[in-house]
Amino acid sequence: MRVLAAMSGGVDSAVAAARAVDAGHEVVGVHMALSRSRAQHRNGSRGCCSIEDAGDARRAADVLGIPYYVWDLSEEFEETVVADFLSEYEAGRTPNPCVRCNEHIKFSALLDRGLALGFDAVVTGHYAQIVEVPDGAGGTRRELHRAADPAKDQSYVLAVMGAHRLARSMFPLGAAPSKEAVRAEAATRGLSVSAKPDSYDICFVADGDTQGFLRDRLGARPGEVVDADGRVLGQHDGAYSYTVGQRKGLGLTRPAADGRPRYVLEVRPQTNQVVVGPSELLTVDELHADQTVWLADDVPAGEWVDAEVQVRAHGEPVAASVRRARSGRTDGTDGGAEGALEARLSVPLRGIAPGQSLVVYAGTRVLGQSTIVSARRGAALRAV
Incomplete structure (x- = not known):
């Protein structure tokens, strides 16, 4: 297959691209330039997609012997991810920009552009697994599952991609036993990024001062x-x-x-x-969400199903009864966006804010994702 390897300049994407080459695919590396300032520099482990990262990605591509390009997606990033971040906070909600980046940039702008150019799939360094299982009709279906290493699992931020884009994605690191093993592999391959620190926090707030960023933009x-x-x-x-x-x-x-x-x-x-x-008023056991993206067409809508839900990228999943609305499209042309979703938690949670991403799991399998609209104290909690 002809695959487009998203190369951030980090160790994960470099090893993922290398594994795609080993698998016999025709690989082309692409670095996404997301900052409007070409002079922006990386600050230690804060930020990403900087000028240094572009150079690191190019050197990795040279080692792998694959073509390499830089695509300027800064306008798309500003108009979708950053604009959504600002409007969500302005509306009193708490967004997760990594979810929106995966939705609008890595699995929309990048993948859709790649498909238009004749590529068959996009490969990224995300830690998640794609499992093919029989669909009961003589074929197979693709399921998104957690990574083998729970500490690095990124399925939470990938759930928004939808079934249509899941079918054209590859995550070679999903079965990796640990990040240390990936770093060791990078060193063995001669990739200079093997010891590069991971990026964290919000990439476009490189100094980590989210409130300062909001004040500068919103006044x-x-x-x-x-x-x-x-x-x-x-x-x-x-x-x-x-x-x-x-x-x-x-x-x-x-x-x-x-x-x-x-x-x-x-x-x-x-x-x-x-x-x-007081803190006790933060405890909730009912969640209501919308903008649902559902990956499991074999799980019926309109009925309560037993599942687990996760409301933070590194949060613990909790058992819940979940029901999603029957309305909405599932053909993947709009990413599988549907409507409302309700979750009744078996274990109350604290501090749940509108705007957070709610991801529904069945064991390691991702069933779908929705955006929290409200969190409430059900009758059992109100009686306490």
């Missing part, structure tokens, strides 16, 4: 900090700087009457208010 918007009964407790410079579950940085000068710490319970963009209260 000061003073408003009130109130309790659950609407009493004014203090002031803030922008409700977008707060997220559900936050304890520090509330700027309150008066302690609660009972002396206990306060947490952000809700962000209300309509009134520019931040609602704070």
Whole structure:
């Protein structure tokens, strides 16, 4: 097959491209330039897709003996991932930009452009597994599963890709036993990135100051900090700087009457208010979500099914009963986007914010993904 290898400049994508070459595919390496500033430099393990990363990707491609190109996707990245990040915080939600980057850039702009150029698939260095199983009709279907190494599993941020794009994706590192094993393989292959530190945090906020980034882009918007009964407790410079579950940085000068710490319970963009209260009000056991992308067409809609849900990239999955709406398209032309999804948790969770990604699992298999709209305390919790 002719495959397009997404090469970030890191060790994972370099080894993934190398394994695709070993498998006999015709591989072309592509580095995605996502920053509008061509002078942007990497700051240690913060940030990615910098000028240094492009150079590292080129050197890896040279070692592998494959063609290499840089594609400027900075406009698409700014107009989708960064714009979504800002609008979500502005609307009082807490987004996951890695999910949106996979949706709009790596498995939309990159894959769709590659298919248009005659490539058969895209290979990336993500840690997840694609498993082919009989579909009951004489054929097979592709399932997305967790990686063999739980510590590196990235299926949570890949669930949004949809069945159509899953069919054209390859994840050669899914069965890798550990990141250390991948680094050792890179060193054996003579790849200079074998000891390069992993990138983390938000790539376009390279200094790690998310609140500073939001202030620079959205400006000061003073408003009130109130309790659950609407009493004014203090002031803030922008409700977008707060997220559900936050304890520090509330700027309150008066302690609660009972002396206990306060947490952000809700962000209300309509009134520019931040609602704070005691920690027990953060505990929820019912989640409502929308913009569902469903990967498992063999799991029926409209019925409650037993599953597990995960609400953070490195969070622990919890058992739940899940029901998704019957409406929506599943042919993959729109990524499999559907409608509402409900989850009743067997174990309550704390600090769940609108905008977070909710991923549904059956064991290691990813069933689908949805975006949380609201989190509630069900009857059992309200009675406590």
